[in-house]
Amino acid sequence: MNQPNGRRPRVLYLAFYFPPTRASGVFRARATANHFAERGWDVTVHTAPREFFTRYIDSYDETLESTIHPEVTVVRPGLDYYRWVTDIRDYGRFRANFPSLATMLHRWETERFFPEHYASWIPRVLAAALKQHRKTRFDLVVATGNPFASFAAAWMLHKLLRVPYVVDYRDAWTFNQFTEELKYPPDHSAWTWEERVLREAAEIVFVNNGMRQWYADRYPFAAERMTVVPNGWEPEILGDLDTEPVPDRPLRFGYVGTVTDAMPIEELFDGWRQARHDPALQDATLHVHGHLGFFPRHVPVLLDRMPVEEGIGVHYEGPAPKADIAKVYDSLDVLLFWVPGARYVTSGKVFEYMATGKPIVSVHKPDIAAVDVLDGHPLWVRNADLSSGSIAQALITGARLARSRTPGQARAAREHALRYTRDAVLAPFEQRLRSLARA
Template identity: 60%
Template sequence: MTSRTRTVRSPRILYLAFFFPPSRSSGVYRARATAEHLAAAGWDVTVHTAPREFFTRYIGSVDPSLEQGVDERIKVRRPGMGYFRWERDIRRYGRFRANMPILANAGYNWTQRHFFPEHYASWIPHVIARALREHAHKRFDLVLATGNPFASFAAAYWFRKLTGVPYVLDYRDAWTFNQFTEEHKYPDGHPAWAWERRTLERSALTVFVNEGLRGWHAERYPAAAAQMDVVPNGWEPEILGRAAYPGPASGRPLRFGYLGTITEAMPLRVLFDAWRIARAHPELADATLELYGHLGFFKQSADPLLDQIPLREDLGVTYHGPLAKTDVGRAYHSLDALVFCVPGARYVTSGKVFEYMATGKPIVSVHSPDIAAVDVLTGHPLWFGVDRLDAQTVANSMVAAGKAARDLAEPDFAAALAHAERYTRENTLAPFEARLRALAGR
């Protein structure tokens, strides 16, 4: 009697993630973590991302260290795109644009109105053409598209129309809604509204980073509400490591720190005014404020932001510049308390808060008291929140956090780590992966 062993094919997913390493966009961490989690769970993962030269030449926003250690099983493809919106060197213009710039601009604007209303629209046909070739060779079971940009959503929509392969949408940010100002980005009748409705209503599943964004979209698009869910961000123990109890910070100056990209949208004036007030307190008289990270997402942002940091005042403020992802854990270890400074209101979570919690150290909030990140921080035993965003209130929290660092007890540290453990990437992505597997018919 003979038996035959049937080989079970791994589920195959096409992941449309425009921002992927070496990009250092804020959304790249969720994209990389998602791709790696799927590969580790046995998926055959193909990522479509932007051409490398878009990050290096056109926006100057790269972190080569983010490519190090990416799971070798992940196949990264870089379909082409046009650079009309970003090209400033007239020597690189095509003949048509160089000789008839007004007509070229008119043609570009027409495609924005009638094809897809986003500057990344030229990526869509390149993605679809390459995906169709790959699909013909070996079938995709599912498409996952993350935005922004939302050209990835349109590409997923068109690929489904052509092949029947279902797709899932991941809103890292809002498309038609400004979560920082809580205003609509587009006037009524703008084609972006129709495209958002079209892609949402045909999605097999749509996920958001917090409940506030899910609720806003469910209310505006009720026909798609049943397929909406929340997948929060998280942190990676394999990158940060798991923190060890550092003991009380006694007998030396306290070290406060901020890690993350510094942007114009952050309440920097409140942060530094609060620090000036806090330094007048005996507990923080010799404390330092260490800043790590890029200055903005684009190279032209750096100088104006650097001017806002009071480096020339005798305040103990130091800007160390950007860190490689592999050095982040050591920077956190060197600090006694963390300053969670972020812009926005009730629809903003931020990915950095999860790393901050994973240090087990005191966290000072420098943000609006009703942002979505508060939902994540609630219950953290070493969180020092604010009931209003002003310098005196934040300074009071800084002083309280400094005292907590001086008296840090191991049970409080352990409770902080237990709170953070709920938000490891494994814990936040495992239920999502199970739903994707069901949608892929696996």
């Protein structure tokens, strides 16, 4: 439905991480922009320059840009690369000659304006948005974080243009959702900025109820405007996978996603060593598909923690482009839901995992937010704790499920997952924002 004046509702979507980056939050951002465009919105996305992903952080997947809806307009305001320039040959004259003073001034300038390395993106976003708004006004601004410079930009645009704004917490801003510790001391300006943003936001969105509750307790004045929009999965990317039980051959266990140092790495492989003594895992293999960390420097450290040379069937397969992800899932018999443990962690991969119709073995602390999503999935194997014995038993149970799984169980698993397609989880959100834009 169009606006009362007959034109499409127009949204400015501030998503620093957007294709071609492969950063974990990009799939939520991509899906949100596509869903709104598909529902008839005029969508403009402000994201980072392409070279930031390809040159400075080496985090990109060339296949992702082709999955953006053709009617989404993508704008790439610049930013200051000071934080990411590490080669002295690329330094300016002042920084090369006075590096300590240059760093001190850069830090002072950043903290005075906005306490984040991405602060320099904000004025470029404002300049581009003001120019676009003068041509055709925006009805709404939506910002997703991290980084939280997008939240600050949304608040500033609200002040300048009197346009309502919505903030989407893919991650927590002021506390670490993996360790459950506060990120900043009580007098840090990040707290001031967060309270400022939340006081005037029209809606505040979180990926799970645990995170929403933490913020509701911290900022009770905004609790009534806090909602949950879970992550989801894309049927057009996953396709239809094999639903037959595994024939009489060695089983292939697998993990699909980014490996980080916050995951229970040693715990998984200790459990794997123990489980391989069981006949159910005779000659079974474990395949890790994905990036090791978010930056190149993480690769050797994480690879060293994986027993790929031990002769116990562990293989690191490297990253898979999103366009090939269905083939990867089809090659596996049992999926390992292997994630950092905390009450505020859901993970985006769990939704794809559920939709495959394959057995899922949990390898994480038992009380993370993702268990609320998995509860009721007919092929989910829950680990009791992170002891090697508990993980080994879960792996053995998963192996037996792979052999005995029926097409009916696989269909029931996919039906469970249908509640979490991107369109299903975003539809109520889009309707609320349409009403907000019309108002």
